[in-house]
Amino acid sequence: MLMLYVVILFLWLALLLYLVMGGADFGAGIIEMFTSKNNKSRTRRIMYNAIGPIWEANHMWLIIAIVILFVGFPVIYTTMSTYLHIPLVIMLMGIIARGTALTFRNYDAVIDDMQKVYNKIFVYSSFITPLFLGIIAGSAVSGRIDPQANTFMAAYVYSWLNWFSVAIGFFTVALCGFLAAIYLIGEANDEAERKSFIRKARIMNVAAVMAGAAVFIASITEHIPLVQWVFGNIIGITAVSAASISLIILWYLIYKGKQYIIRVLAGFQVTMILLTTTYKHYPNIVILKNGGYLSLIGDRGADKTIEALGMALLIGSLFILPALIYLVWSFQRKPNSNENHH
Amino acid sequence: MDNFLAARSQMALSLGFHIIFSCIGMVMPFFMAVSHYLWLKTNNPVYQNVTKAWSKGVAIFFATGAVSGTVLSFELGLLWPTFMKHAGPIFGMPFSLEGTAFFIEAIALGFYLYGWNRFNKWFHWFTGVVVGISGIASGILVVSANSWMNSPTGFDFVNGKYTNIDPIKAMFNPAWFSQALHMSIAAFAATGFAVAGVHALMILRKMNINFHQKAFRIAAVFGVVASVLQPLSGDISAKMVAKRQPAKLAAMEAHFKTEEYSPLIIGGIPDVKNKKVNYALELPGLLSFMVHDNFKTPVTGLDQIPEKDQPPVAVTHYSFQLMVALGMLMMTIGVVYFIALIKKRDWFNKDWFLRLFIAATPIGFIAVEAGWTVTEVGRQPWIIQGIMRTKDAVTPMPGIGYSFYLFTAVYLTLSIVVIFLLYRQIRMVPQIYDTTKPVHAKN
Numbered sequence: 056m057l058m059l060y061v062v063i064l065f066l067w068l069a070l071l072l073y074l075v076m077g078g079a080d081f082g083a084g085i086i087e088m089f090t091s092k093n094n095k096s097r098t099r100r101i102m103y104n105a106i107g108p109i110w111e112a113n114h115m116w117l118i119i120a121i122v123i124l125f126v127g128f129p130v131i132y133t134t135m136s137t138y139l140h141i142p143l144v145i146m147l148m149g150i151i152a153r154g155t156a157l158t159f160r161n162y163d164a165v166i167d168d169m170q171k172v173y174n175k176i177f178v179y180s181s182f183i184t185p186l187f188l189g190i191i192a193g194s195a196v197s198g199r200i201d202p203q204a205n206t207f208m209a210a211y212v213y214s215w216l217n218w219f220s221v222a223i224g225f226f227t228v229a230l231c232g233f234l235a236a237i238y239l240i241g242e243a244n245d246e247a248e249r250k251s252f253i254r255k256a257r258i259m260n261v262a263a264v265m266a267g268a269a270v271f272i273a274s275i276t277e278h279i280p281l282v283q284w285v286f287g288n289i290i291g292i293t294a295v296s297a298a299s300i301s302l303i304i305l306w307y308l309i310y311k312g313k314q315y316i317i318r319v320l321a322g323f324q325v326t327m328i329l330l331t332t333t334y335k336h337y338p339n340i341v342i343l344k345n346g347g348y349l350s351l352i353g354d355r356g357a358d359k360t361i362e363a364l365g366m367a368l369l370i371g372s373l374f375i376l377p378a379l380i381y382l383v384w385s386f387q388r389k390p391n392s393n394e395n396h397h
Numbered sequence: 398m399d400n401f402l403a404a405r406s407q408m409a410l411s412l413g414f415h416i417i418f419s420c421i422g423m424v425m426p427f428f429m430a431v432s433h434y435l436w437l438k439t440n441n442p443v444y445q446n447v448t449k450a451w452s453k454g455v456a457i458f459f460a461t462g463a464v465s466g467t468v469l470s471f472e473l474g475l476l477w478p479t480f481m482k483h484a485g486p487i488f489g490m491p492f493s494l495e496g497t498a499f500f501i502e503a504i505a506l507g508f509y510l511y512g513w514n515r516f517n518k519w520f521h522w523f524t525g526v527v528v529g530i531s532g533i534a535s536g537i538l539v540v541s542a543n544s545w546m547n548s549p550t551g552f553d554f555v556n557g558k559y560t561n562i563d564p565i566k567a568m569f570n571p572a573w574f575s576q577a578l579h580m581s582i583a584a585f586a587a588t589g590f591a592v593a594g595v596h597a598l599m600i601l602r603k604m605n606i607n608f609h610q611k612a613f614r615i616a617a618v619f620g621v622v623a624s625v626l627q628p629l630s631g632d633i634s635a636k637m638v639a640k641r642q643p644a645k646l647a648a649m650e651a652h653f654k655t656e657e658y659s660p661l662i663i664g665g666i667p668d669v670k671n672k673k674v675n676y677a678l679e680l681p682g683l684l685s686f687m688v689h690d691n692f693k694t695p696v697t698g699l700d701q702i703p704e705k706d707q708p709p710v711a712v713t714h715y716s717f718q719l720m721v722a723l724g725m726l727m728m729t730i731g732v733v734y735f736i737a738l739i740k741k742r743d744w745f746n747k748d749w750f751l752r753l754f755i756a757a758t759p760i761g762f763i764a765v766e767a768g769w770t771v772t773e774v775g776r777q778p779w780i781i782q783g784i785m786r787t788k789d790a791v792t793p794m795p796g797i798g799y800s801f802y803l804f805t806a807v808y809l810t811l812s813i814v815v816i817f818l819l820y821r822q823i824r825m826v827p828q829i830y831d832t833t834k835p836v837h838a839k840n
């Protein structure tokens with residue numbers, strides 16, 4: 056079943072790319088939240104130039120991940136969507152609000168007070184969506200999903216409302232903010248803007264470290280063997296060390312004025328974080344309260360389906376990847392100064 | 398609110414909302430591409446303005462279509478987990494290909510919307526065409542998933558187990574072609590009439606006539622050609638339904654009694670208890686003819702179908718009648734348009750002609766919603782025809798009513814905002830796109 060591994064790899068890549076590309080995109084809204092009033096509109100313009108053209112494509116990674124889950128691993132998809140119904144609905148509300156507010160504020164033909172409404176909605180939903188995305192991811196491995204539960208609270212609320220999941224939610228938010236700040240450093244038009252994005256990157260970095268610490272503390276109080284998952288194997292230790300070392304390099308390079316390589320390093324860190332957290336319990340991606348697992352291998356769909364899905368993904372990526380790379384590359388070049396394209 | 402009813406209502410609401418945006422997302426790129434092409438060929442700036450104005454509309458609709466579609470792909474699991482657990486691996490193939498189509502569409506849209514003056518002009522134009530083609534491909538694929546629910550194939554169902562799964566066969570299920578064809582034409586008809594209607598209104602109001610006339614012509618041609626083809630494709634659909642889902646056909650026609658020379662029933666109020674239709678026009682033999690190509694062969698009526706397998710007759714019948722009536726009306730308007738085009742050029746400037754199109758603005762979309770109601774309600778009580786009942790598929794989580802209220806509020810708000818934004822776009826046309834005045838402002 057070579058195709059099974061192709062499919063799993065694509066699932067992992069889709070999650071990773073959603074976290075990196077979509078994450079930077081969410082982070083842009085989070086940064087906007089922490090920007091002083093008189094800098095807001097400048098920040099907004101820079102961000103829009105950066106994320107506008109690829110917004111649609113970024114959010115496709117989530118759809119790819121979901122489709123892979125429901126076609127290839129229906130039991131995992133349906134278990135999560137049953138027991139994590141509430142956070143999923145909140146996340147969806149965030150996705151609706153954010154996508155529409157971003158577009159509306161750029162395409163409203165009249166510029167008036169409605170802009171304030173769009174901005175508010177955009178900023179809050181940029182925060183809520185990754186928060187709940189993190190909560191959902193945390194809940195999958197926190198061992199609280201309980202198909203035998205017989206009260207509403209136990210089945211549908213405590214499945215996700217616990218310190219561990221919530222801490223992962225905040226960690227995700229901080230990570231998104233960090234990615235966005237690092238990305239925006241390269242988009243700044245002058246030294247003052249650059250400085251301000253560097254400062255934001257620093258704040259987000261500190262926030263991420265604090266949230267990360269909170270995740271570990273919560274894992275201990277909630278009896279989740281996170282320490283063991285991360286530090287109990289060579290891959291985990293290597294990945295954590297690589298992430299830490301690259302973080303130091305990243306800060307060194309920021310002060311050196313390197314704009315593009317730091318993006319790669321930030322992406323590398325997220326990759327390492329996802330690798331450590333998924334490696335140890337692969338292929339079990341949902342841990343149930345009774346100690347059982349839902350596994351990418353044991354709970355996969357029919358072989359013929361996996362085969363067809365793998366082929367579809369491979370062929371699809373032949374079309375998508377070159378086009379996507381060309382898109383990102385085309386809009387990397389700064390827009391002509393007085394050109395206004397919306 | 399009853400949990401099961403709430404889940405059904407939420408599904409219907411979400412799909413009914415999404416379909417409007419997806420139809421526009423499928424069709425508008427073609428209107429844009431035509432106008433864009435005319436601009437590149439003629440260098441007439443009015444065409445450029447039409448293209449740009451439309452592209453802003455498309456951006457608004459596309460974003461709304463994309464988020465509502467994202468919601469749907471989660472909702473299938475949130476509301477119908479038991480269905481997805483079994484059906485996912487069988488009917489999922491079109492969804493995974495659709496993922497590719499969406500992705501290409503999203504990338505091409507990025508190029509198109511942000512690519513003005515950045516790329517070779519034909520490359521830029523081409524990315525707009527790609528948006529349209531991949532939109533149509535997505536529509537066809539998702540409808541093929543839906544048609545599988547109507548004519549499930551590609552697996553064996555023994556002792557409650559789904560074995561021998563063949564996702565490719567499931568994708569090309571017997572109903573996929575008729576449904577995909579009918580849906581694609583419907584999207585052109587509905588969007589064409591809607592867009593033409595809005596521009597006709599502006600012409601009637603004597604606003605930027607040159608701009609709106611060009612826009613009207615492009616949209617109307619697509620709309621009327623589609624609306625003339627639509628009844629033909631509807632006939633293919635009906636024959637398919639008769640073959641695969643006799644209960645649905647019987648409900649559509651409110652056809653209670655299996656007998657020779659089955660009549661075609663037009664209008665009327667179905668009386669399910671007494672198994673008859675009151676106040677209807679009955680044309681003997683015509684239903685037999687439409688289904689079996691001869692006037693005699695009986696068409697299966699509801700009397701042949703166990704009560705527990707019968708769909709709601711009234712809703713299905715009314716929706717079907719509504720769709721067909723609107724279809725006929727649109728076809729008639731289409732014929733009027735062709736007469737104007739070939740013989741009576743001056744009709745184009747007549748108020749009654751414009752009024753006809755203004756009045757027809759919403760009817761394509763009403764027909765689309767009615768048609769889907771036929772398809773979905775007519776399949777009840779099955780979620781997978783003959784295999785799984787809808788009530789067995791629903792989520793065990795209680796309180797879906799609240800979720801339904803929440804989604805209703807959100808979709809209502811979004812609809813209002815989208816209408817408000819479009820209104821503003823149209824109102825700003827004189828400032829932004831009137832070539833007789835200097836062009837400035839945003840853009």
Ligand code: HDD
Pocket residue numbers: 540547572575576577579580582583584586587627628630631632634635636638720721722723724725727761762764765766767768769770771772773775
């Ligand atoms: C502009 C919209 C529009 C118009 C004018 C028509 N339809 Fe339609 N119809 C649809 C839009 C639509 C739809 C919303 O797109 C449906 C729902 C599912 C589908 O594939 O197409 C549909 C479904 C649908 C079905 C059910 C298919 C199924 O359940 O599998 C039948 C039998 C017809 N149509 C027949 C007709 C006939 C005989 C028409 C004659 C004028 C007609 N339609 C006009």
Ligand code: HEM
Pocket residue numbers: 405406408409412413415416477480539540542543766769770773774776777779780787
């Ligand atoms: C976009 C147009 C569509 C509209 C307006 C629509 C409308 C509806 C309606 C009215 C119902 C409720 C039927 C009832 O319970 O009485 C329903 C149910 C449902 N539809 Fe659709 N539908 C559409 C397309 C689709 C497609 C493309 C799919 C799947 C690929 C789909 C899947 C479902 C499912 C799973 C249910 C719930 C189970 C059921 O009631 O059969 N629908 N839809």
Ligand code: HEM
Pocket residue numbers: 111115118415416418419420421422423458459460461462463464465466467468469470471473499500502503532533535536537539540580
């Ligand atoms: C008859 C029913 C449907 C048709 C014709 C249809 C068609 C389309 C089209 C053309 C788009 C492109 C977006 C746009 O241009 O606005 C779209 C978006 C989308 N649809 Fe649907 N769809 C239908 C039902 C569904 C269902 C049942 C699902 C999920 C289960 C779904 C999932 C999506 C998703 C995820 C997107 C977003 C893709 C993006 O970001 O571009 N759709 N749909």
